[in-house]
Amino acid sequence: MPASASTDPGEVSDLDLVKRSQAGDTRAFDVLVTRYRGRIYAMTYHLIQNETEAWDLAQEAFIKAWRALPSFKHDAGFYTWLYRIAHNVSYDWLRKKKIQGDGEFDDERTEHRVAAGAEATPRGDLAPDAALRNAELGQRIQEAIAKLSPEHRQVIVLREVEGLAYEEIAALIPCSLGTVMSRLFYARKKLQEQLHDVYETSN
Amino acid sequence: MKHPTEEHDLIRWIDGEMNETERTTFEERLKQDPALATEARQMRALSSSLRTHLPAEMRVxxxxxxNTQIQVRIAQMAQDDARAKQASSSWGDILQWMRQPWFALAGTAALAVLGFFMLSPATGDASESMILSSYTPNTNVQARTYHDNGAEATVLMLDGLDAVPAERKVSGINIQRSEVEPELASTTMYDHKGTAVLMISRDALGNPMLTPRG
Structure with a gap:
């Protein structure tokens, strides 16, 4: 699972801050918010792909964490626990948006028609990072991720951003290991398809 | 479309999830299958690009x-809990009036009416102000408030409000103190100059009634 931020010598530990927060010390909780807001916001942003919504959801995650603090047992790291809350808040939001059917997520309908080795596969020895400036490629990647379904976006973020092992992803979602691998495969195929012109340009 | 096992092998190879034996076997297979080798190489390049361009930490x-908003909401939750325990007070009765549908001041407009009550009127220190109650006629609108020390102002946030034309005037009533008159079942509210600006009472039928003063 995601590891806690390394603390500098002399810096108050998560454990101490959590204990003080559980006793009602809102200043201690504010330190925890400051310590982890950047990582939680990055996760919600990558999942939601909307700055305002990601900001609100990150905040909602911290509020839920505050409410749930009395039940926090210290058997997992605070960040791991907080990350689960933030992930669930964000993913619930994504599912509701999908149910509302605004047509944004379209890859579920095409998942099984993307043939391996078809046009989605870039040709030759390509170096997209060298072909486009980093900022441009970064923008293209963000746009491509925004078009993924919630399920595919979720596994990409958990694997590529957070570096979670398959077992950890399966436990967090939750689903089987096979589902994790299948989703990762099709999510990457879909991204390759979305970024096809980038690879072509650099060829 | 590949067999699921092939997809999984490819993914596990890209992610370094294979043991040594599995990896050696798969890489032998890649040598025999140029198309698969190309796909594997490109998918690994994509994965590398994703890790480069998706930061694990971003500036909020x-x-x-x-942070301030989180602290405000935590304070509001604590205040709500405390208020729930004092539901039988006379203030509670008055504030209940303000939650009734009849209290819609502007009809369709989603204006919020806030009661500001100073904890310490003598000091006039805005940082000690406390929002006792808020009411929005439009139930789709949620009113939240917090005190901004830097601006020395109480900020009103209205979530769910339709776009408000810039020329529309929005005003509120800044109540500095209030006096309850039990015999008349009324409450008179005063502004910072000590002028009575509003009285809440009941009419002959027992319905709540707001009377502007001054």
Whole structure:
């Protein structure tokens, strides 16, 4: 699972801050918010792909964490626990948006028609990072991720951003290991398809 | 479309999830299958690009406001809990009036009416102000408030409000103190100059009644 931020010598530990927060010390909780807001916001942003919504959801995650603090047992790291809350808040939001059917997520309908080795596969020895400036490629990647379904976006973020092992992803979602691998495969195929012109340009 | 096992092998190879034996076997297979080798190489390049361009930590926009809002909401939750325990007070009765549908001041407009009550009127210190109650005629609108020490102002946030034309005037009533008259079942509210600006009472039928003063 995601590891806690390394603390500098002399810096108050998560454990101490959590204990003080559980006793009602809102200043201690504010330190925890400051310590982890950047990582939680990055996760919600990558999942939601909307700055305002990601900001609100990150905040909602911290509020839920505050409410749930009395039940926090210290058997997992605070960040791991907080990350689960933030992930669930964000993913619930994504599912509701999908149910509302605004047509944004379209890859579920095409998942099984993307043939391996078809046009989605870039040709030759390509170096997209060298072909486009980093900022441009970064923008293209963000746009491509925004078009993924919630399920595919979720596994990409958990694997590529957070570096979670398959077992950890399966436990967090939750689903089987096979589902994790299948989703990762099709999510990457879909991204390759979305970024096809980038690879072509650099060829 | 590949067999699921082939997809999984490819993914596990890209992610370094294979043991040594599995990896050696798969790489032998790649040598025999140029198309698969190309696909594997390109998918690994994509994965590398994703890790480069998706930072695990980002600067939060308006980060101080982000923290402040969390503190405000925590304080509001504590206040709500405390208020729930005092539901039988006379103030509670009055505030219940303000939650009734009849209290819609502007009809369709989603204006919020806030009662500001100073904890310490003598000091006039805005940082000690406390929002006792808020009411929005439009139930789709949620009113939240917090005190911004830097601006020395109480900020009203209205979530769910339709776009408000810039020329529309929005005003509120800044109540500094109030006096309850039990015999008349009324409450008179005063502004910072000590002028009575509003009285809440009941009419002959027992319905709540707001009477502007001054």
């Amino acid at each position: 926009p308006h980060e101080d406001f982000f």
